[in-house]
Amino acid sequence: KNEVEQSPQNLTAQEGEFITINCSYSVGISALHWLQQHPGGGIVSLFMLSSGKKKHGRLIATINIQEKHSSLHITASHPRDSAVYICAVRSTSGSRLTFGEGTQLTVNP
Amino acid sequence: EPEVTQTPSHQVTQMGQEVILRCVPISNHLYFYWYRQILGQKVEFLVSFYNNEISEKSEIFDDQFSVERPDGSNFTLKIRSTKLEDSAMYFCASSAGTGYGYTFGSGTRLTVV
Numbered sequence: 001k002n003e004v005e006q007s008p009q010n011l012t013a014q015e016g017e018f019i020t021i022n023c024s025y026s027v028g029i030s031a032l033h034w035l036q037q038h039p040g041g042g043i044v045s046l047f048m049l050s051s052g053k054k055k056h057g058r059l060i061a062t063i064n065i066q067e068k069h070s071s072l073h074i075t076a077s078h079p080r081d082s083a084v085y086i087c088a089v090r091s092t093s094g095s096r097l098t099f100g101e102g103t104q105l106t107v108n109p
Numbered sequence: 110e111p112e113v114t115q116t117p118s119h120q121v122t123q124m125g126q127e128v129i130l131r132c133v134p135i136s137n138h139l140y141f142y143w144y145r146q147i148l149g150q151k152v153e154f155l156v157s158f159y160n161n162e163i164s165e166k167s168e169i170f171d172d173q174f175s176v177e178r179p180d181g182s183n184f185t186l187k188i189r190s191t192k193l194e195d196s197a198m199y200f201c202a203s204s205a206g207t208g209y210g211y212t213f214g215s216g217t218r219l220t221v222v
Contacts, residue, residue, distance in 0.1 A: 033211065041198050043152070043213040086152070094165045095140055095207050099152040 003027050004100035006087050012106045019074040021103045023087030026068065030092050034061050034072050037084040037102065046072070046085075077107045111135040115201050115214035122191055122221055130186045130217045132201030141184045142202040142211070143176065145169070152200065158184065191221045 005024045013019055023032070034046040047054050047061040049070065054061050058077075063070040074081055084104050088097040114133040122128050134141050143155040156166045156176055163176065173189045184203075188195055201214040 030207070035213075040215070041146075041218070042215040043200060045210050045212065048210040088152070090207075095157055095159075095204070096142070096154040096165055096167070097144075097152075097211065098154065099144075101151045 002100070003098050004087055004089055006100040006103050008103060009101065010104045010106075012108065013077050015078060015107055015109050017077050017107075019077050019081075019105065019107075021072045021085050021087075021105070023070045023072070023100055024068060025070075025087075025089050027089065027098075028092045029065075029068075029089045031090045032063055032070050033088045033090070033097060034070075035086040035088060037086060039083075043086070074105075077105075079107045079109050082106050111212070113201055113203055113212050113214035115199075115217050117217060118215065119218045120220070122219070124193060124221055125190050128188050128191055128219065130188075130199050130201075130219070132184045132186075132214055133182055134184055134201065134203030135205075135212055136182070138203035138205050138212070140164075140204040140206065141176075141178070142204075143186045144200045144202065145197040146200065146216075147194075147197045155186070155199075188219075191219075193221050195219060196221045 007022045031050045036044045049063040058075045060073040084102040086102045087100040116131045141158040146152045154167050156170045157164045175187045177185050198216045200216045202211045204211045
């Protein structure tokens with residue numbers, strides 16, 4: 001079983017829709033990261049969370065430590081949001097990140 | 110905004126050859142990392158480096174891999190004798206500390222033929 005599970009694996013939406021990507025993890029963590037990977041391969045950090053909720057523009061990330069679950073929401077989705085969204089966790093015992101498989105998001109105009 | 114710079118962006122090498130992947134982390138960051146992503150798979154941790162030594166490594170990081178910070182600015186990953194299965198995108202990342210986020214480079218795509 002993977003330490004970090006994401007769902008869905010693939011998501012297609014129409015422009016303007018509200019999107020939710022989920023991440024569950026099975027280990028104790030010190031932080032959870034949401035990352036974005038574009039087709040060229042580069043990885044951009046979106047959020048780092050250890051509790052509660054963070055918002056940046058149309059992106060919102062939440063985490064429930066007790067339930068070991070996090071969600072990434074995109075409001076008013078746009079075709080430029082099309083990318084792979086990756087959840088990664090840093091365990092309490094080191095500084096390495098353990099990555100999920102990623103969610104491929106496609107937003108159609 | 111400060112960036113992590115990786116060179117080259119793409120390298121093709123013959124099986125058995127040595128390759129060196131280069132990274133310039135953000136100047137005031139203290140923790141440095143190498144990750145890799147085989148095509149179609151998830152990103153995997155290779156090694157972390159702090160205070161001029163390896164602080165953590167994965168089971169992937171065997172004797173054919175080594176890292177160096179030769180001059181206080183560059184951070185290199187050397188693969189001594191490349192195998193076909195080393196073909197992947199290699200990402201360098203740096204962080205100011207364990208309570209801070211990561212900044213990733215744009216990656217080096219290594220193709221072993």
